[in-house]
Amino acid sequence: QVQLVESGGGLVQTGGSLRLSCAASGRSFSSYAMGWFRQAPGKDREFVAAISWSGDNTYYADSVKGRATISRDNAKKMVYLQMYSLKSEDTAVYYCAGRYSPSSILSIKEATYTYWGHGTQVTVSS
Secondary structure (H helix, E strand, O other): OOEEEEEOOEEEEOOOOEEEEEEEEOOOHHHEEEEEEEEOOOOOOEEEEEEOOOOOOEEEOOOOOOOEEEEEEOOOOEEEEEEOOOOHHHOEEEEEEEEEOOOOOOOOOHHHOOEEOOOEEEEEEO
16 A cells, blocks of 8 residues: 655746655555646646656656656655746646556556545646
């Protein structure tokens, strides 16, 4: 069992930056690939970024590519999403998710993720 708790959301101005954190508890965190998803008001939840268990493989949605960096610290059981040049369309609830994957294979499909946090709100305002 893995529990995930997101933090770091808040109100930020257009063009600003924000770092989201996801704290994991439970065993074998280092065997889990992790992902970030987001859900804007009135829209379906969408993939943002993913990272392999070792951190050597990452993948980003086109909407954030070049403006986001996903990273992890297995010793601290933490996953991070650093976002830059924020736009109003980045406003959403951001979720951290985990899936058992002791390989470098990544997934953008939320159905493949077993564990989810409760989300943290990011609001980008001009």
